[in-house]
Amino acid sequence: MATMNPPVSQTRSFSTVFLIELWERFGYYGMQALMIYFMVERLGFDDDKANLTWGAFTALVYAAPAIGGWVGDQLLGTRRTMMIGACILALGYGLLSVPTDSQYFLYCALGVVVVGNGLFKPNAGNLVRKIYEGDDSKIDSAFTLYYMAVNIGSTVSILLTPWIKDHWGWNVAFAVCMGGLITGLINYAFMFRTLSHIGSPPDKHPVHKGKLAAVLGTGVVTLFVVAFILQHDAVAKGCVYFAGVVILAIFAYLIAKSTRSERSGLIAALVLTVQTLLFFIFYQQMSTSLALFALRNVSAEFSIFGIHLFDWLPAQYQALNPLWIMVLSPILAWSYTYFGKRGKDLPIAGKFALGFAVVAIGFFIYGVGGRFAVEGRVSSWIMIWGYGSYSLGELLVSGLGLAMIARYVPERMGGFMMGAYYVATGISQYLGSVIANLASIPKDMTNPMESLALYTDLFNKLGFVAVGGTVLAIILLPMMKRLSATHSEHSQAKTATAPASAEAAAE
Template identity: 70%
Template structure:
């Protein structure tokens, strides 16, 4: 990057920071509501709502693997980010139309998948390019970038459920669209601060033919996604096929790679599987935990007998980013202190600890039934359960792309990054399947009957997370040996090519 542009780093970053914040405001405002909207407004069964959400988020997480390539090779990162934001706004606008037509719902979800695919990876890519060659600042920049994600999600997860309760579901979805509009207006005012930043196609005049091709393919994908979401059997088959293909390619690459590369690829495969397991737990936030809050959590938040306020069921999801705000500084301080004393924790150890605290979180949700009154548990169980749940996220979810950067050869970098996004998407669908183990039949409306259904699932998830922790610990010696074998290989992906992984 031209050094003359360096004084504008802060302003350039602020431009991306703000559009990212408003984009996450829109996405998480929608995410907080959609399962409840399907269950309460459209009268979907728990099974259908969970699997529809799981298939949708699987595509949302996988789409950036394609969008990043389009930004790098076809249209440019800046253009893709802008187009993606516009398309996302259209998706939320469709949800805001006051209609219970399910075809409109699926069309909106298809539009959101396409928009997210173009936006997500390219916005993060611009942050990397702003600080390219400035390693001292890039870590801090991505820490602040992650803060933008959490600022946007916190406010929207608190606001949109309140709007839905007082003015209706579609008004709340329209507010998500308004967030994107504000982000785009700010970008239009500040876009010149990014004039020197972008991928190679950004510097060339717009190729209208390529733009038309991308938009045409995007429109076709909207129809494909809408069709897949309406046919659960097809969605399920595609997920299993994607999983088999990724596993097969991993095994093939390990078999064909040089001996110096093989150990790193094996480590990457093991940690990718552990990441998939974690995101199955993570998916419960929008599914089983939200439906549990709807049916079996006392909304009153009390302290020493004093009623402070009442929660709306969807608002409990905001506890996740709130806890991340609270826990990130002490965790960063701890990592720094350990690093200075030469006691850095290996990535595999962080995975193991992450599973331990996730297990504690689910056991908190599980034991809550023991103190329930008339089938309703105290909100404090949600507060503390989400606390451990969020600590697990900090320990695990931010490590995935860093793990790929460390262990995957540079020549496989682009493909393996895409494969990681797809694997994360698969875990979202699997999370929906798991949530269905707590599916409450339509004929059960008594909290005393639904409570054991949820607590049984949460206790089982706690056990699975604990087993995951034990397996992670058992694998530590082997992973340590493989990592040591890989250490001398200097062909890993350039860390500057890695973008921040975000929620």
Template identity: 50%
Template sequence: MTASLPRAPARAQSFSVVLAIELWERFGFYGMQGILLLYMVQRLGFGDKQANLLWGTFAAITYAAPAVGGWLGDAVLGSRRTMLMGGIVLTLGYALLGFDFGGQMALFAALSVIALGNGLFKANAANLVRRIYEGDDAKIDVAFTIYYMSINVGSTFSLLLTPWLQQRFGWGPPFFVCSAGLAFGVLSYLLFRSRLQHIGSAPDFEPVAWGRMGAVIGAMVVAGAVLLAVLGSPSLGRGCVWLAAIVTLGIWIYLYAKAEEAFRPGLRLAYLLIVQTMLYFIFYQQMVTSLTLFALRDVSSQFTLFGHTLFSMSAGQFQALNPLWIMAASPVLSWVYGTIEKRGWNFPIAEKFIAGFALVALAFLIWWWSAATSTTLVSPWVMFWAYGALSVGELLISALGLAVVARYVPANVGAFMMGSYCVSNGVAMYLGSIMANYAAIGEGVAATDLVTTLHAYAGLFRILFFTAVICTLLFVICLPFTRKWDAQHRAAQEQSEA
């Protein structure tokens, strides 16, 4: 009687392991994000422009780093091992913020460690989800939508918790809570990692190469020193952002030139949709920068209904409206996608992106109108409804950006393309910080001067509204091309499977 091989865990079991550690990673990152800009402005005394640009540089580095992390996962350490290492490094980075040394260099050091950890973690976690559902386009869309919804549980809780902790216990404890949450996520992954034993890139199925591991750790130390210099120099940071964009574009061109003819329509469509997602992140960056400062200076904290106060939110907590809306809308969108598939209808990703950008335009129209017409503090319900439009737009654009890579990019460069997708988003977030500085309040203006601050934010939101409208129209014009490339990609897939 022959011994039977152990059966591979079900897809849902494998998916749940990645989902759990991603949830805690988002808990840490968004908890930090909820108070970091306020930490710069209120604790360290940064001006608006300095804080916005530092956050933009950090965001660009944080989103660009997964391009390297994806390559390490694909070719050097393996996706599972690289993701785990990233979780450990991120835990250390949040702990460094928790010590609250109060100096700029200490801040730069902590942010450098966090950027490195995110680079190792982000692309590989997404690539594992892609590998779990590889070959099933319908389930990929649903899986990434659920993935996006579920990880927002962690971000919602931390965005509500860390500003509350900061107001009551100071700046250090909330950062330590971010670190402790991710430490718990790493421990949970270690306990259940056997459910991913059949999922990963080629190096995951080989013994650990300790020489490679040592080389990676050494390279990380050098990279951390470089990032410390970049974060401390705005001009150097700006140069690095543009260099990353140019290098990524060059690699895209190289991959396209080397790709087989059958893969090229899918790559063209992937590139176009990634650029559209990149544009979305210019608007997304406003949540962390201009919208947080708008909430701090010009928005009432008290939610009232018929004259009765329901609850209040601080400036940092308003960011939690984004994941709250995402969690509420994700099941609805997943149901819509499932219903469309069952009835044989077609709602391509490119058309979802157009609907998403229309909602982005609506969000900034609401913010523009409220800032332009108010003479007193703006009602927080304005933030509630505008965040709703922006967040549903995010689900239609950013959540499916990952699905674009999973669907249209060849598997052998999957993790790298996940990383380069993140690079493009990082560049966009840097541009978003530059846009936010159009509403930067000068040193001679009091933060309580509503006339000046409302006028500044109204001007910024007007620009963003018209930009979103133009983007929506351009994407409509591109529809014939996206439909053609999608049809060619599907035909090539069917031919290869025949």
């Protein structure tokens, strides 16, 4: 008599995706912590060129999943595509570790990272969605904890890679990023069976060699296209605007072609995606204006009650973001589950409004902190508390962005819409770099008092923009409440009729 394998728990399946995401983010954020400094200090880029190059790259990093989600859904399978993407990412970080000052080689290596991220990112998120399909309160909690995986990996790498760079050089530091991906792949090899029941239809069949060759061949072409775009600012800007039009057109088409029961959810997803786009303009400051602010206008000393503890490297200040998120994520995840069980959980639209409010507070902390600067340098505590407020806002907006797609978008559109969401965030990443250039520091400006004035002026303006985002989110709350209620009613009706339909089909 054949024995059946016991069902795999949601927790074990989630843990597998959680860990591969942790190591993938270790690699990406280790590279991010170094890249703006690498371009400015090693390759001699001015602030404008470094910010816009990084902005174009991150826009492409976030745009690529629009295709990667479709590849996972329709061609290679969600699980399989995720792992191919992880392998390509490891290759990209390995290329960054090659000792050369060639700008074109840098652009090609970044192109490989774009391709790998495009295949990995939407499919990892879509697996989490499939694990918790149909349980809204658990989806919010799961994606908040999933977001914490990002920050565990990034915290370690952001603290580690700048230190390695100072002791052994840029190339060794980038090689460590590659090592993170390799570690994640080895870990997955031991745990992949926990996901054997999760995935898209192609995962159930052997890989189609022709489709695999087509995907890899397209990836090679894409990396050279990316290298070309990164060399030409005008082309990058045109691509960003074109992508924005395409995203709006996609949403309009899907809403028009959707069934009545799906429409309210898609409209809600569109509204929240636009709000998320605004948030990522703020998010991009962490790796551009805030990173360069830390280099030029933040004290390296960390002390408590006048007792010196240690010194920060400028790049390590970026680790404050994931550190705060690891502290706040479990608290928010618990609160979502606790209040969700009692029917008192704040709707996603309400969480977005609260998120913009605390982001505004964070930027005002940076802006006002300049008044207390000593010889043009602010205390490390200004960065700590500013990042704390900013990070809470990030969890409430960006941390629930994927949960929003999982909740409101029909399953048949899941992978594709995950990708569309990332394209929207990529657009705002580029716009964030454009805005960061409002505080671009000329190479001949060496007085920290002059650069301090430029940075704090930018941060205060961003604070007021975040206040505007808060007001807009509050105004939209009644409409979002109606759309969410309509979506829930249709979902419950669909669930209730499904068993009856199955029984009729059996008869």
